[in-house]
Each structure stands twice: as C-alpha cells, then as structure tokens.
Amino acid sequence: MPMLTDPSKKYNKFTPSIKLSDRTWPDKTIDKAPIWLSTDLRDGNQSLANPMSIEAKTRFWKMLVKLGVKQIEAAFPAASDTDFNFVRSVIETPGLTPDDVWVQVLTPARADLIKRSFESVAGAKRAVIHMYNATSPLFRDVVFRNSKEDTIKLAKEHTELVRKLADEYSQKYGTIFAYEYSPETFTQTETQFAVEICQVVKSIWKPTAEVPIIFNLPATVEVGTPNTYADQIEYFCRHIGEREKVHVSLHPHNDRGSGVAAAELGQLAGADRVEGCVFGNGERTGNVDLVTLAMNLYSQGISPNLNFDDMLSVIDTVSQCTGLPVHPRHPYAGELVFTAFSGSHQDAIKKGFEAQQKRAENGDHIWSMPYLPIDPADIGCSYEAVIRVNSQSGKGGIAYLVKQILGMDLPRRMQISFYQVIQKVSDMTGTEISVDDIINTFKQQYYLEEFSNKGRLALRNFSLEDTRGGGAHTPQDASEYTRVFKGRIAVDGESRQVEGVGNGAMTALLNGLEKQLGAHLSVKSYEEHAIGKGSYVQAASYVNVSDGTKDYWGVGIDPDAAASGLKAVLSAASQACQDNVFPEVKPVSTADAIKNAAAGVVENVKDGVNAAVNGTN
Numbered sequence: 001m002p003m004l005t006d007p008s009k010k011y012n013k014f015t016p017s018i019k020l021s022d023r024t025w026p027d028k029t030i031d032k033a034p035i036w037l038s039t040d041l042r043d044g045n046q047s048l049a050n051p052m053s054i055e056a057k058t059r060f061w062k063m064l065v066k067l068g069v070k071q072i073e074a075a076f077p078a079a080s081d082t083d084f085n086f087v088r089s090v091i092e093t094p095g096l097t098p099d100d101v102w103v104q105v106l107t108p109a110r111a112d113l114i115k116r117s118f119e120s121v122a123g124a125k126r127a128v129i130h131m132y133n134a135t136s137p138l139f140r141d142v143v144f145r146n147s148k149e150d151t152i153k154l155a156k157e158h159t160e161l162v163r164k165l166a167d168e169y170s171q172k173y174g175t176i177f178a179y180e181y182s183p184e185t186f187t188q189t190e191t192q193f194a195v196e197i198c199q200v201v202k203s204i205w206k207p208t209a210e211v212p213i214i215f216n217l218p219a220t221v222e223v224g225t226p227n228t229y230a231d232q233i234e235y236f237c238r239h240i241g242e243r244e245k246v247h248v249s250l251h252p253h254n255d256r257g258s259g260v261a262a263a264e265l266g267q268l269a270g271a272d273r274v275e276g277c278v279f280g281n282g283e284r285t286g287n288v289d290l291v292t293l294a295m296n297l298y299s300q301g302i303s304p305n306l307n308f309d310d311m312l313s314v315i316d317t318v319s320q321c322t323g324l325p326v327h328p329r330h331p332y333a334g335e336l337v338f339t340a341f342s343g344s345h346q347d348a349i350k351k352g353f354e355a356q357q358k359r360a361e362n363g364d365h366i367w368s369m370p371y372l373p374i375d376p377a378d379i380g381c382s383y384e385a386v387i388r389v390n391s392q393s394g395k396g397g398i399a400y401l402v403k404q405i406l407g408m409d410l411p412r413r414m415q416i417s418f419y420q421v422i423q424k425v426s427d428m429t430g431t432e433i434s435v436d437d438i439i440n441t442f443k444q445q446y447y448l449e450e451f452s453n454k455g456r457l458a459l460r461n462f463s464l465e466d467t468r469g470g471g472a473h474t475p476q477d478a479s480e481y482t483r484v485f486k487g488r489i490a491v492d493g494e495s496r497q498v499e500g501v502g503n504g505a506m507t508a509l510l511n512g513l514e515k516q517l518g519a520h521l522s523v524k525s526y527e528e529h530a531i532g533k534g535s536y537v538q539a540a541s542y543v544n545v546s547d548g549t550k551d552y553w554g555v556g557i558d559p560d561a562a563a564s565g566l567k568a569v570l571s572a573a574s575q576a577c578q579d580n581v582f583p584e585v586k587p588v589s590t591a592d593a594i595k596n597a598a599a600g601v602v603e604n605v606k607d608g609v610n611a612a613v614n615g616t617n
C-alpha cells in the first residue's frame, strides 16, 4: 500500500494567468510605510470560535488607535447586532475615534446588507464602505454559478447603490466616504479580468486624487509563491487607469506561510496599502501579521508609522481579546525571540553589546548586534531575557549576566573558571538555570556574602606600611618596593594577627598567610575596575593565585582599592582551603558546604553547588 497519495494526481500547480517578463519589482526597495488597515475586528474576529464581545472589541479598538492605525475595519455590520452596535459605539462614543481615523465596514454585494452597512456608519466623520464579490473561475462556476458578465454586473450595480447611498449620507451627515472594492479571490482570478471589473467599478464611483478609490487585491487563499502575487500586483498597477486616484491594497492570507513575504513583494510591485491583523490572527492560518511587517520596516531604519514600543501590553490586549496566545517564537513579539541559550550566540551578543556601547560613547548609535536584529529595548523589553543559561550555554553568556546584575566584568580566564562551576550545576539539574541561581552561585563560589566567611578566611582590619627607600633614593627594582601588611584575619571565625612583607599589598598578605597557615600561594594575575560612580564608587578586584599545582580565582569588592585586592586574595585562599592547601585550615565537609550554601543559594541548585564546591577550578 502506498504511504502517500501521489500529489500530482490530486493537486494542480498554481500558475498565474499573466506572464510578466519585464517585471520591475525585483529591483525595487521598500522605502516607506504603506497605509495600514487593521482588519482584526472583522477578518480576525470572523475567524474566532467565540467572536469578540463589544467590550473586547472596544478594548482592541482603543489599542489600535493608540498604535497609530488610521484605517480600521470595525466590523461586518450586517452580520449581527453585536457588530452593528459596535460600529455605532465607535462613532457615537466621544473620544473613541479621532477625526483622522477612518471607520471601515465590510459588506457583500447585496442591497439589503449594503443598506444596513450604511446605517451602521451614519454620522461618522470618515467612513470606508468596503464591498466584495468573488471573481475567480472557481467561485463564478461553483458559488455564484454566473458568467464573467454577470460578475461584472453584480459589482457594477451594487457599486451604483454604494455611490447613491454615499451621496445621501454625506449630504445628511457630512461624512467623508471612501470606497473600497475587493475582487475577492483576486490571486485565483484572471488578472486581466480583475483589472476589467475594477475599471468598471471605478467608472461608477468616480474617485478623486484627494480620496482615492481603494482596490483591495486579496490572496483570499494563499495559493502561490510570493513572486506570483508580486507579478499580479505589478500588472494591476500598470493597467488600472487613473493610477493617481487609486490606492492599491494588499490583503494577504498566510495559507502557505508566506503572507509577510507576499505583502513585502506586493509593496515592491507598487501597492500603497496593506490589510492585516496584529500577530496575524485571521481565517485559517491567518491574515498577514501587521507587527512583523511594521517591525521589519523599523529594523531597516524606516518608520512604520505604528508604535510598538510597549509590545507586552499589545500582546496582553490581543491575547485576552481573541483568546489566542502569541507563539513564543513569534517574530519580534514572542517571549523567546531575543533570548540566546547557546554559548556561541551568547558570546557574540556579549561582545556585541560591549562594542555597541563603545560606539555609542563616540556618538554612533547605529544598531549592529550579532543575532539581535533590533534592540529589545525599542519594544519595551528588558535585556534580562536576552541571555538565559542552560547546558548549551557558554562562558560569555554567564559573564554577561554577572556584569549586568553585579556590574562585575570578569577577566577572560576567570570566566572560563566560573563557567565550569555553572556547567556542573546545569549538567546536574538538566534544566535552565535562573539568573538568581547564577548570581547566588557566583557569590557563594567567591565568598562575596557573609555566610561564606564563617569558617574560611576573612579580612577584619589591616594596615599597610610602605617601607621603600624614600628621600633621594630611586628604587632600582621591584624588590625594593616593600610593603608590610599587618592585620586581623578571621580564620574559620577565629581572629588571628597576620603580618607579612612583599613588594605589594597582596604579596605581603600572602606572605603573612604563609607564616600563619603554613602554605605559599603566589599571585599569577590581577585585574581591577571601578563599579558605580561618584561617592558610591567601589573597586572590584579579581585575582588568580596558585599553590604551584592548582589555580584559584578570588573576587573582592570594597570602596578602597587596596582592601578590594586583599579581599580578592582571601576569597581565592578560602577556596584553596577546600583542597587542604593550608595544613592549618581543614576543608569543610560536603554537609557543611551545603549548610553554608543554604543561606544564599536556592534549593534547586544545592546539589550542583555542592559538586561545584568540591571540584572546582
């Protein structure tokens, strides 16, 4: 038995009726935003199992107005009292519809429904009457069972009615009317025939350049590749007369998943206007997604004339009104779209942010960031979600988070060392590690919290004496720069007097520890930077020490630079205690390590921290 139906026996390849060999759209670019029409409250609404209530529609309407949408298809008013009453409400409720917003309503080419639609917009400042009838051979044959001539007659006669009612209503109410005509199923219609029927409609409506007629050319069902749509649009734009009195409008659906591409190529082909829905709700696989289209423009440096700077509230409104969630990978809006879990992405983003900051300091604010097409801040998202850590993550991402949260810029080799700690935790838990877990682990690993100082090495007080030759004598080499460290160090909580000498503060302290605790550690590298500004400035020090066999990293923070270096040494030396480096100070047991950790590290990383404490560096 064959596994699959032979598709060639069941499906025809889509071939548009026109061949455009001299198409110009491939060489064009999109340089401005189209006129947007939101059909969320009509096409979007009619696709919902539970259409929106008037309250939900009102909330949605307010959001669209706030986003800056100037043409909104409010309803199919002849469909239901809810739809009709909603249109009345946006017209009658003070403040709901700014003067520059067009209220659009959809009607089939049926006299009773056209009349009802006009009643719904009575008194509007600006209204678009949108009439449709399907024009493709399939619909002509199967649905309407009429000829091309009958199809033209249907559009012509009902446009005459629309013209007559528009004149009456504008005389009575002063409404400015625009007319939109959709040859429904345009992409499956012979394109020449679509032009022909639109010419007839136009000759009846008699548009002006000030208020052009809108010819909306829907991909009612998306059946072809976006280039075929673009060819059809370019053909239409070239052949429709009085082009300056026409707004060519796109209405892509997304059956093949290429609604956005179709809308973009359609604009290259000459379209002036796009109809779609926020996040692409709509019949079947949806209407074209206005958010993606708008943000695609934005990411090219072109203002979309729509404001998505509070994307989270847009997501809330849309998902609550429609009952549909926004996919986590939805372009620009999904909760994961700015998040990198993988190490190499995180590393590139971290470096990207550093480079971006440097360029900004020199006045260059152009966004150029690996893996992030736009700045998440532009749509109101914080950077917290940009880097999240699991077993796929690397040192760069972890260091980025430490820098974001603590302001600490870890030296590269230390990043590798701390990454190994986190990797052990993530391997054990097998899940994502929260930022809190990473920061708590960092503090515990480097003894940055008071609980860790219990039983390890901690600075109580100190003085440093400079004993280098003074007066006229110029020191000849480093050994002449002599420092004397005197201070009290808590060793497992017991205060001891420590004294040592060295060519700097840290080596003097290590010399003192050697005398007190019986093991020598030497400084391999040291880095320091400021955290904060003004009177809140602190020094962060990172030191790498070694007992000759193993390296230990330590971190110190203190308003005083020398103290921060000394604390960093003790932080590293405290870790050395775990390896029994100092005969005087025994490693804490696994149980104690967990007990100490429990004060500051969340429950789910305890096991990982335990392993990390026992096997780090």
Ligand SMILES: CC(=O)SCCNC(=O)CCNC(=O)[C@H](O)C(C)(C)COP(=O)(O)OP(=O)(O)OC[C@H]1O[C@@H](n2cnc3c(N)ncnc32)[C@H](O)[C@@H]1OP(=O)(O)O
Pocket: 043, 046, 076, 078, 079, 080, 107, 108, 109, 110, 113, 132, 133, 134, 143, 144, 184, 220, 283
């Ligand atoms: C592609 C789109 O999204 S088009 C918009 C579709 N949206 C909707 O349909 C939502 C709202 N619709 C409704 O509430 C109802 O369908 C109504 C109120 C419009 C009409 O309801 P009813 O009168 O019961 O008719 P019904 O929906 O079954 O319509 C079918 C009839 O309209 C005709 N028809 C369909 N579309 C059109 C059109 N654009 N112009 C004129 N007649 C049309 C059909 O040929 C059929 O005619 P027939 O009864 O002579 O065979």
Ligand SMILES: CC(C)C(=O)C(=O)O
Pocket: 043, 106, 132, 182, 184, 185, 216, 218, 219, 220, 221, 251, 253
């Ligand atoms: C009414 C028309 C424009 C429509 O929604 C479609 O063809 O998809």
Ligand SMILES: [Mg+2]
Pocket: 043, 218, 220, 251, 253, 283, 287
């Ligand atoms: Mg549609």
